[in-house]
Amino acid sequence: MGKSGGMNHNAPLSPRPLLRPALSDVRLRVMSTAQLRAHGVSGAETNARCRPGGPWQQLLPGVHLLHSGPPTSEERLHAVLLYAGNPSPRRAAHTVPAQPEPGEPHGPGQQRIVYGDAMITGLAALTLHRLPSAPPLLALNRIDVLVPRTRRLRSTGFARLVRAPELPVPEQVTGLPVAPVPRALADAVAQLSDTEAVRRLLTEAVRGGHCDPAAVVRELAEAQLLNRPHVIDAVESLLAEGRAVAEDGLYRMVREHRLPDPLWNVDLRLPGGPHLGGVDAYWPDQAVAVELDTRAPGQDLPHGDDAVWSEYARKREYLERLGITVVHITPKKLRDSLEQQATVVRTALMASVDREPAAYVVVLPR
Structure with missing residues (x-):
């Protein structure tokens, strides 16, 4: 008509x-x-x-x-x-x-x-992503876009x-374009001054499997929020939470995929010699170590992450010179491809029979 x-x-x-x-x-x-x-x-x-x-x-x-x-x-x-x-x-x-x-x-x-x-x-995006402590949409006086x-x-x-200056790729939630959780967290934290509220949101994001701590810290760093004391306090809790979640994933990988039980959370040392570093799991008979890569971008220095990674690389190189195979696993890989990571570890264990015997190292609880 x-x-x-x-x-x-x-x-x-x-x-x-x-x-x-x-x-x-x-x-x-x-x-x-x-x-x-x-x-x-x-x-x-x-x-x-x-x-x-x-x-x-x-x-x-x-x-x-x-x-x-x-x-x-x-x-x-x-x-x-x-x-x-x-x-x-x-x-x-x-x-x-x-x-x-x-x-x-x-x-x-x-x-x-x-x-x-x-x-x-x-906060509106975090509510749409279903973080438990994010407020109801109608309680928000303003909606960030x-x-x-x-x-x-x-x-x-x-x-x-x-x-x-650059936008992330949005996720579709209830038919709406919504910022990914790490970016939404940074934009929410920029408006919050309550340490406990910030800590709760960051912890829920990691515990709920929405993202890795490293991705959150990277967004907070880019938003120049890591110079705020209440944010630094919350980030320390976040990194501890992220490591706990990753360790749980590592235990689950060994259990569910029937890998041999390793020695958990140990320090390696040469007999009468220097400390070689700690690893999250170690199979002494096969000389295979697993190290969780839970590092986050450096909070203090622009290239702090490079320094941390250099330390990882130095330790790995030293251990491998001694005949110890080091498998690095990130929390994201444990979350998204647990079976694939178990296969990587199992392959390293099986390959040990074809390698030269590793140097003898002392294993101490960490």
């Missing part, structure tokens, strides 16, 4: 097919001025409907809620993405025909929203813009 020339501003838009499901689909309950114009609703008509007492309301500049009640948390998320992803009419966030995602209802006229390069970050540094928009209302 065509547009009615003498349409009352308070009349429903039911004749327009695309707007008919507005109450059932959040993507059609929140629309930008550009989207509405594309559907035949003029700017004057939109302004009239958003007047006090009208059927619509303006949530953010250029973003409208097509009902008069308070916005839901989902509507607020869509609104900030439409606002931040709408820098100019030429690059306005828009709707395109889409195939439904699994389990998603799909009917005539349903559209997929393209938000440009904006993505949810900060990550945009390119060159974006010519200001924070306004409940939309707080976070700018970055």
Whole structure:
């Protein structure tokens, strides 16, 4: 049905097919001025409907809620993405025909929203990633949205813009572009001053398997947050938590993949000679050691990570000169490819029969 020339501003838009499901689909309950114009609703008509007492309301500049009640948390998320992803009419966030995602209802006229390069970050993103201590979305006065540094928009209302020279690849959560957990953590921590709140979020991210400590510390370092005492305290707890999680993964690898029991957490030393260093697991009969690589980027020096890695490399080279095979395993590998890591260790154990006997070393508890 065509547009009615003498349409009352308070009349429903039911004749327009695309707007008919507005109450059932959040993507059609929140629309930008550009989207509405594309559907035949003029700017004057939109302004009239958003007047006090009208059927619509303006949530953010250029973003409208097509009902008069308070916005839901989902509507607020869509609104900030439409606002931040709408820098100019030429690059306005828009709707395109889409195939439904699994389990998603799909009917005539349903559209997929393209938000440009904006993505949810900060505490709202952590809530969407389901970190237990992240606050409910409706409890957030502001929703952080990550945009390119060159974006010519200001924070306004409940939309707080976070700018970055380079954007991470967003993850799709409930159909929305959301910053990966390490980046979302850095953006959240930038707004927090409570040591316990920061520590809890960082610990939950690692304990829940969302990311590795190294990735979190790297983002915190890039955001220049590692000079704040409460963040440093939280990072120390994070690294301890990360090592505990990695050690659990190592125990599980040995148990579930039926590897021989090693000596756990031991120091190696030459008889009457120097200390060679500690390892997380050691099989003395095969002279095979496993070392967890739980290092994080250096907090104190720009090249601190290089120094730490050099120490790892020196120890590994020294042990291998003595005939000891050293297998380095990262927490990420234990989390993502446990069976593959078990195969690497098993192969090293089996290969020991073809190697020259290793030098005798003293094994001490660590």
